[in-house]
Amino acid sequence: MSTMTLLRVLATTFLLVSLVVINSPTFAVGHTNQISGNNPFGFVHQLKGARRGQSIEGLRDVKQYLQKFGYYLNDDNKDTYANVDQNDDDDEFDEFLEAAIKRYQRTYRIPVSGALDHATTSQMMIPRCGVSDHGVILALRRFGDDRFFPGKPKWNKNHLRYKFGPKSRPPAGLKEATIKAAVDKAFQSWKNVTNFTFEYVASRTAEAEVEISFYSRDHGDNPPFDGPNGTLAHAFAPRAGLIHYDADEKWSDDPSPMEVDLESLGLHEIGHALGLLHSYYYAAVMYPYFGPGQVKRELQRIEIEAIRDLYNLPSK
Ligand SMILES: [Zn+2]
Ligand SMILES: [Zn+2]
The missing domain is CATH 3.40.390.10 (Collagenase (Catalytic Domain))
Structure with a gap:
């Protein structure tokens, strides 16, 4: 096989592999290659571009995500172990969702738009630890140090x-x-x-x-x-x-x-x-x-x- 033929074979193989990769749902999303084909956070992809005032099926899942990871405040604005607000479990892009998204964007140094833009949905779809980020809000509200659990629990032995x-x-x-x-x-x-x-x-x-x-x-x-x-x-x-x-x-x-x-x-x-x-x-x-x-x-x-x-x- 001449060098040119070999190069052509390699180029074709590369092209084929690229096409398979691009078409595979596994690699469908953005620059981080995160998995959307089999991704419990993949629902966010469908909502890309959503902003305040809209009503889109699936927004309730975004609310649940942001509640689970600590981006909603409780009614009294004091406790960051925010539970699901029973009235906020719908598909309306309301001011509370916008505020939660802004907190999330600030935390991950994403330009603060309050909308589910590309940078935000891409970040949200990456696999992660299940522990809430609520410490961020603690710090934002100056109630504590975001590096530790509230009350700074620790071991009393070495x-x-x-x-x-x-x-x-x-x-x-x-x-x-x-x-x-x-x-x-x-x-x-x-x-x-x-x-x-x-x-x-x-x-x-x-x-x-x-x-x-x-x-x-x-x-x-x-x-x-x-x-x-x-x-x-x-x-x-x-x-x-x-x-x-x-x-x-x-x-x-x-x-x-x-x-x-x-x-x-x-x-x-x-x-x-x-x-x-x-x-x-x-x-x-x-x-x-x-x-x-x-x-x-x-x-x-x-x-x-x-x-x-x-x-x-x-x-x-
Ligand atoms: Zn963690
Ligand atoms: Zn467990």
Whole structure:
């Protein structure tokens, strides 16, 4: 085969591959390649361009999304654990939705339009941690520090044991040794920047401060997981010690663009379990969104400072 023929074959192959990729619903959306074919947040795509005054079927799902992730205020404007306002569960693009979208845009440094523009819907569709961003509003309202859970809950001991939960159901084909190795590394990273020591306990029924489990869909807490993509994992503030991975994701210790990194999400969720809320600095491990295949295994200065602040350690 001459060089020219080879080039032509390569070019044709590239073109074919590109066409398949472009036509695949999996890659239909924007610059971030986020998955919309099988995406619990994919409903946002249909609403692109919506703005105040319009009534479009599906806007109630946007309201639910923004309520779930902490962008609505309660009626009394005091508590950021905003529950669903019963009267606001319709498809009207009202002033409250516009205000919630503006808060969301400010948080993610998107130009503040108050509309569901391209930049906003693209951001909203990326898979993410299920823990609410409500700390942002806390800070905006000057009621507290957006780096920590309200009331700054934290552990009162330095040695924490961890185990896998007795009801944990990791996806078939994912070896427990693989999960443990990734989780061990994540704990090690937090140990390196704090006074914590962590100890793995093999017995699932033994006592341990932190319990890690894989669950699907509704698993007895709120909000439930949502199948592949969408919400990837969540964790609870100290001293609950609960970290849950969504068992319907494609987890890996060496993720392809279609997989989710066990260690990165472990590092993120342990951060919550130790008392940190989200960070809105894109490079931070505690940033809520994780694009397909994204790996973040190194704690950034901003979150190291935060955890050391929380536990009254001198800054590093
Ligand atoms: Zn999170
Ligand atoms: Zn859970």
